[in-house]
Amino acid sequence: IFLVKKNEEYRALMHEIASAKEDVRRTEDRILEQMEIIEEKQVKVHDQDRAHQHARVSCDQQVRELLQEKERLEAETKRLEEEKRGIEASLAGDLLATFEKVARVREGIAVAAVLDESCELCHVRIRPQSYQDLKLGTNLVRCDSCSRFLYLREAGGKAAGSGESVGGG
Structure with missing residues (x-):
């Protein structure tokens, strides 16, 4: 600004400064919007992570229960097969x-x-x-x-x- 000697140059320079400030403001607004979007997505990711963890715990529990049921049924099958062999032997x-x-x-x-x-x-x-x-x-x-x-x-x-x-x- 101090190097400018004419009014027209000064106005042109001020116009460029105002234009640059407007560009900076728009860029800052876009950055803020993107930061808000990122924040919202981070919240969603966090919520989905919690839901995933809950689903994983639930699934693991169901797998454990099904494995226990499978073991119980296998033992029952073995017992019934032995009982069947005993009955067959008596027939x-x-x-x-x-x-x-x-x-x-x-x-x-x-x-x-x-x-x-x-x-x-x-x-x-x-x-x-x-x-x-x-x-x-x-x-x-x-x-x-x-x-x-x-x-x-x-x-x-x-x-x-x-x-x-x-x-x-």
Whole structure:
């Protein structure tokens, strides 16, 4: 400014200074806007990090629970397989072979309940003598239609005389 000797040069220089100041102000405004955007994004990132950590903890907990359930089910499966082998050993050989054949032919289901004097799976009525044998529990009874071994189910969903529910529970 001190080197300027003419009024026009002075005005031109002042105009350049004002223009530069305006550019600086606009740049500072843009910087502030960008800083606000960065701040908002940092808050979002922080919130998402917390949500991610929470989800990770929850997921890890679910994995632990599922692994425990898997171990429990594997132990139960092993116990039931041992029980099955014990039962199979006590059965007559031809009876076990018949049971396995029926299970193979009938998609793994060799036993059916009798409801209202009919086979629950194929819905064929059971002969009166077979129904009496079932009620007395004296003989093994098979369905004349589907060949499955039959058992009586009480109205409450339990096997007659067993005290256990039909799904093994």
